[in-house]
Amino acid sequence: SGSRDKSLKIWSVNQGKPLGSIAAHDKDINCVISNEKSTLLATASQDKNIKLWPLSEINTFSNKSLNFIQQEEIILRGHRRGVWQLAFHPHRALLISASSDKTIKFWHVKRGICISTLDGHESAVLTVLFFSSEQNNQQAIISGGADGILKVWPLADTPTLVTNKDVVSLNAHNETRVWALCTTNDGICSTGADGRIVRFRDATQEYLLQAKKS
Numbered sequence: 001s002g003s004r005d006k007s008l009k010i011w012s013v014n015q016g017k018p019l020g021s022i023a024a025h026d027k028d029i030n031c032v033i034s035n036e037k038s039t040l041l042a043t044a045s046q047d048k049n050i051k052l053w054p055l056s057e058i059n060t061f062s063n064k065s066l067n068f069i070q071q072e073e074i075i076l077r078g079h080r081r082g083v084w085q086l087a088f089h090p091h092r093a094l095l096i097s098a099s100s101d102k103t104i105k106f107w108h109v110k111r112g113i114c115i116s117t118l119d120g121h122e123s124a125v126l127t128v129l130f131f132s133s134e135q136n137n138q139q140a141i142i143s144g145g146a147d148g149i150l151k152v153w154p155l156a157d158t159p160t161l162v163t164n165k166d167v168v169s170l171n172a173h174n175e176t177r178v179w180a181l182c183t184t185n186d187g188i189c190s191t192g193a194d195g196r197i198v199r200f201r202d203a204t205q206e207y208l209l210q211a212k213k214s
Helices: 204-213
Strands: 007-012 017-023 029-034 040-045 050-054 074-076 083-088 094-099 104-108 113-118 125-132 139-145 149-154 168-171 178-184 187-192 197-201
Touching: 007 029, 040 083, 050 094, 094 125, 125 178, 139 178, 139 187, 149 178
Parallel strands: 029 083, 083 125
Antiparallel strands: 007 017, 029 040, 040 050, 050 074, 083 094, 094 104, 104 113, 125 139, 139 149, 149 168, 178 187, 187 197
């Protein structure tokens, strides 16, 4: 977990208490995630930085310190304002970040560098995730902004992975903040400051069939 107290903590679910704590950032920590294999933690903070924490095996956890961290953290710098949300690519060494500077950044995890920046939002980007359509295996980035707008960014087979071409914008939450996104078995759900949960169904196959007919 991450907190306004700037610390990163690991918890024992069975014991209901922290196993250790470390001073991780200079300001509030907004997000903590792990990759698919649980070998890497990533934290995002209001201090504009993202940090990567390589992990060792769970049986090395100590109740005194976070000695499960194998080495010094890797710091990803580039955002001009606080970072709200992170997401690991499920199959590649990639990380995406959403920031109050109105951008989404792609990071190469192993090289620790930014490889692409998306700047289509007109307000802070608060949430972001990878989405894979089960209908045609098309992958995309879904992002949500402080203005209630969702954007769908199709992933491209290019060095920068994403272009501004064919980006879809959806006004989902009446111009209020989009706080969270999640995938479902046939689409995505979003939640906002308007108190609503909005479900979007993946209609890719229907769209392709209609386009073929026309």
